[in-house]
Amino acid sequence: MRDCGSCEESGGGRAERCPQDGDPGRGTAWVGAAPARSAPRRGPLHRAAAGLLAAVAAFALAAPAAAVPDGADDPDVLRPQGVDAQGLPMQPDGMAGPARGLGQPITRMQILARAAIWADDHVGYSQLTFRKGWRTDCSGYVSMAWDLGRNHWTGDLHQVGERIGFADLRPGDMLLHHNRSRPRDGSHVVLFERWTDQPGGDFVMYEQTPPSVKHRTWSESGYSRKKYTSYRYRNVIENEAVWYPVTGDWDGDGRVTAGTAVPEGESWRWRLSDDPRGATTDADFLFGDVRKLPIVGDWDGDGRWTPGTVDLTGEHHDWYLSNSLRGGEPDVRVGYGDTEKAPVVGDWDGNGTFTPGVVDADGDVRDWYLSNTLAGGEHDLHVGFGDVDKVPVVGDWNGDRVSTPGVVDHDGEHRDWELTNSLDDPETETEVSLGDVGQIPVTGDWDGDGIVTPGVADPAIREWRLSNALASGIADTVFAYAGTPAAPGAAGPSPSPAVPPSPVPSPATPPAAPSPGPAAPSAGPVVPPVADPSPSASAFVPPPGVPPLDQPTVLH
Structure with a gap:
């Protein structure tokens, strides 16, 4: 058995695995799943999209604090994943400090796009090194993909998530296991991408584990599904x-x-x-x-x-x-x-x-x-x-x-x-x-x-x-002003949606051709979209004890 510092991974054998196990989570959330696939496809856009709409940001609905994982509040347990003896996650300045909680609102497409960048670059696993400010262990990887305020670890990631049922997992959600007695070699967290067949069965995931980020099916991992609880990021944008x-x-x-x-x-x-x-x-x-x-x-x-x-x-x-x-x-x-x-x-x-x-x-x-x-x-x-x-x-x-x-x-x-x-x-x-x-x-x-x-x-x-x-x-x-439909006589809707252009040349090419992404008007950075206050979507109220969102503003 190889100790990766945040999960156990068997060398040639297989640990217990049961993707069909009953769900340990409570409650339900958004219904629906990505289309079934027989095997993961490697294109970054495919992995990033998984058939989802994206590219905006919105505020998350406040909800009661998620259930605390085993050992999260136990001061006598050693803390892995780049944390100090008090359980404070290590930050890029070399000092341990509390995580800021929620980051800016983010869509599922954006979560998977961020996860795919590290997978494509084969970012190596380490509890002590950082890439663009993000710790390169399993919990730092999820912190990066969710674009949280700062680096979290498996002992506090649940605080920015809402517990959901296993069969309700959607792209960008996480499966978290924080082990009370063996946090170093028994704790881990992975990002869910899509089901391979029916919801509740095998699925494709992203995870940071030695030697580098993996994009694979759960059945390939050798992990036990019984140990993991499903969570949805509170600031994910539907x-x-x-x-x-x-x-x-x-x-x-x-x-x-x-x-x-x-x-x-x-x-x-x-x-x-x-x-x-x-x-x-x-x-x-x-x-x-x-x-x-x-x-x-x-x-x-x-x-x-x-x-x-x-x-x-x-x-x-x-x-x-x-x-x-x-x-x-x-x-x-x-x-x-x-x-x-x-x-x-x-x-x-x-x-x-x-x-x-x-x-x-x-x-x-x-x-x-x-x-x-x-x-x-x-x-x-x-x-x-x-x-x-x-x-x-x-x-x-x-x-x-x-x-x-x-x-x-x-x-x-x-x-x-x-x-x-x-x-x-x-x-x-x-x-x-x-x-x-x-x-x-x-x-x-x-x-x-x-x-x-x-x-x-x-x-x-x-x-x-x-x-x-x-x-x-x-x-x-x-x-x-909420953007109500145009009155009769006003500029009408375009007859057809914009068609994505052909692949863009390298930024080094003069009149280069690009693909779309996040930006904003000249007055400031990109502004995250906001949750609809209609009965089907809740208005934003900061969860108790959670710092405000660090979100970019509209640019002009």
Whole structure:
């Protein structure tokens, strides 16, 4: 028997296995399963998608604390998986510290896409090393795939999950075993991908175990199903419960106004308002693959902002951009940015066009890699600004027509904004407090004075609160806009959803062609979609003791 530090794995033999065992979990959750397959297919998009809609973020519903696994509260048990004697998970700075709890809302497609990156790269197992800030053991792998606030371990992963029945597992859920007496060689966690046949039987999974990440069926693993409990991430986004706020100048009048993107079939349904208070829906169309993240920007410099999507898979972000509000196929395809960095967009050189950027989260300060073209290739600017624990935003904070970075905190009762007007050795020049931690930061020039200012969108009641000044205090404009269908005579829906373009060339190729993924308008990073407050989907309420979501804001 080989000790992998977080699970037991037999060499040539097989440990007890029973994928048909009765379910140890309690309760039910979302019904349904991915289509059956006889064997796992290796394409990253296939593994990432598994027939699911994705590419947004939404808030999770608060629920009672999940049942505590055996040994999770036992101070006398040695702690494996990169934790100290007190059971605090090791973090990238070399220090053990409490996990932050929930991360930003994430779709099932995004979870599997993130898991597939480590599988494709054959990331090696270690309790002591980190990749892009994530510990490379089994629990660090799940923390990475779920994009949690910080690294967790098998003793506390249940805190960000909701216990479900085994037959109710859906792509991106986890099976967790925390052993009370032998946590080092008896604890493990794996990510569920899909059933091989009928729900409740054998299934395909991702797991981090020596020597490196494996993508295989449960029956190949030799583990005992009796020991594992099924959990669903509390912040996972189901397709039918997504509300994604976007902001942009849709009609070119110099004012940024509200909009929404929601999944409809395999495409995004965009509903955009030209009214400063969201009184009308002036554009209503389909554009982009829902497995990719929505973004907006003025890609051709005509003064009107239009949609785009960014792919989360592969070696680099693939961007699919449209220059119209009519839907259909993208006009521009670009390959740019490491997929393990967060996409942002902005006008970095003040020429009137929006171009891509990505933001890293390694070290103490966020590193921004910005491009001034839509041709892909290497970055033109490298900027260091903002604490890595804060959410990046983008905007023209001083009216000089150049987009510059900002970050938004999520600690305390309010959101604190730190903004800079420089792309050359920037320092914080403006500090603003606006919005509650449960609200999504958005940015825009709400009054047409040429200066981008903060705002927040409340997912629970679909309320927007916008400020026209870079000063802490009460919002100047408050209104409700949920993206209602267009009135008769308004722009009608596109006749057909956007068709995904052909494969994108390498980012090093000049007029590269990309695939869609997460990005956002120039005012800030990508904004996660929000759970639908209708009876079928619950409004977000922070679970007791869980820190607020660290979610990116809408970019313009």
